Amino acid sequence: MSFGAITLTEHTLTVPLVWPDLAGGDEADDRTIDIFARVVTRSGGEGLPYLVFLQGGPGSEDPRPGPDQAAWIDAALEDHRVVLLDQRGTGRSTPVGDGFLEGRSAEEVAEHLTHLRADSIVRDAEAVREHLGAKTWRVLGQSFGGFTLLHYLSYFADSVERAYFTGGLSAVGRHCDDVYRLCYDRMRELSLAYYRRFPEDRDRMRRVVELAERGEIVLPDGEVLSASRARNLGHLLGSDNGWARLHWLLELDPGSNAFRHDLANAMAYGGRNPLYYVFHESSYADGCVTDWSAQRVEPDDFREDVTLLTGEHVREEWCDTVPAFQPWAEVTRILAKHEWPKLYDAEALKASGAIGAAAVYVNDAYVPLEFSRETGALLPGVKQWITSEYEHSGLRTSGRRVVERLFALADGRALR
Structure with missing residues (x-):
């Protein structure tokens, strides 16, 4: 050819x-x-x-x-x-x-x-x-x-x-816990740098998380957006032009069709490639059990401040809240307990x-x-x-x- x-x-x-x-x-x-x-x-x-x-x-x-x-x-x-x-x-x-x-x-x-x-x-x-x-x-x-x-x-x-x-x-x-701790540190820096550039987006992000916590944002595939999935938009800050994509998304009305569709398209983990979520943490496992590493080592300030965004930090709750991952829930939980060589x-x-x-x-x-x-x-x-x-x-x-x-x-x- x-x-x-x-x-x-x-x-x-x-x-x-x-x-x-x-x-x-x-x-x-x-x-x-x-x-x-x-x-x-x-x-x-x-x-x-x-x-x-x-x-x-x-x-x-x-x-x-x-x-x-x-x-x-x-x-x-x-x-x-x-x-x-x-x-x-x-x-x-x-x-x-x-x-x-x-x-x-x-x-x-x-x-x-x-x-x-x-x-x-x-x-x-x-x-x-x-x-x-x-x-x-x-x-x-x-x-x-x-x-x-x-x-x-x-x-x-x-x-x-x-x-x-x-x-x-x-x-x-090194244990994958060590990797995810440093990734949280980097995401804190990137989140704060983004809000210095676009200070109005911090309140916009807080509003999106509040709506998600109340179950008021439903994506086109039927996913009721969770707060942790909303905060995972921070993965955009890991690419050269992702900050712009995040900013244009947050300026939209959270109740609009445009927001819901653009948000769905911006998700790091989706149905096209379920493996990216299902055994993602194994890629950092150099001889250990991952056991939802990113979730376990989440720092206190990330638990308290919902505007701090996450990157490639997967969470167990997505097995139940994301339609694309629900069929894979049991598989994903088995792999989280697997002892990787x-x-x-x-x-x-x-x-x-x-x-x-x-x-x-x-x-x-x-x-x-x-x-x-x-x-x-x-x-x-x-x-x-x-x-x-x-x-x-x-x-x-x-x-x-x-x-x-x-x-x-x-x-x-x-x-x-």
Whole structure:
């Protein structure tokens, strides 16, 4: 398939649901799933090295190429063939959606989902690399994709010629409680900075929360908005232009159709990608039980001041109040009690010899700067670009700038 100056080739591989080295037992597991990858090649670029993109999430498929593709893909295609890998459970890689619940118990579904984490995704990527005949390749990890890249470097570093992170240097060897505490600190800073810019929006936000507490805001899908869901609008402050979207939303009459529809569209967690909610906290679980971590460590001032906004802080009550999550309630609660294995090996990261670059965002609402710096110290060959110019969405919102800066840093050259 061709789009103008680019050619797309599609690859579907059948792989084990449970990779043998992750099985943790002697009993063979013959379940399989399909993994889909699309290789994007520019005209004349057939011999360029492969760059595989690991998407953020969890639970999101890779971007689709074409005339309106992301600018970072255009930049990457100058020196690479870009591999867009749908992570297991997403896109065309044996997707997991509402239909997957039919005919299965909550325990069966939860068990299946335990095999959709970064450790399994990395082994899928290795299968794709071998299928393409590449001895090594380059890896670009955005957010959760960066977490996945850290696992890659912990166990298969010899396969990664260059490692590029954007907002994806996760905490290594720390409990997810520690991560969420720092995320609350960042959200406090972002909330207060937003209200300094738009002081009238603080009263508007308080009004929205009051209406939600009385059950007076009903979204188009029938969800009776809860106060915690209203406050989760703070996730918008984690992206470069989200503040504007929040401001234009809050200026609307909360009783209007426009407000209800725009609010529904602004929700971080929704029905299109239920996995993002269902096992979100597992992405921060480096060998621990999450047990509704973000909810448990909520600071006192967030409990007292309803205008302080939250980011990627999920809550158990949404299992019951959000129509899209109600079918997943029992599954989500099972996973909250699951003991997740470790994802990273600090000593292996130190010994990996990894070469690359990482964009570390000072004001990152989702991946705390403090732990990113700590993890970056384990990878001295991965040069850090610490910037307040962009938020967590920098790869997407910067056009070509972030990815070009990473390529240049890794190669030790000036920007073009």
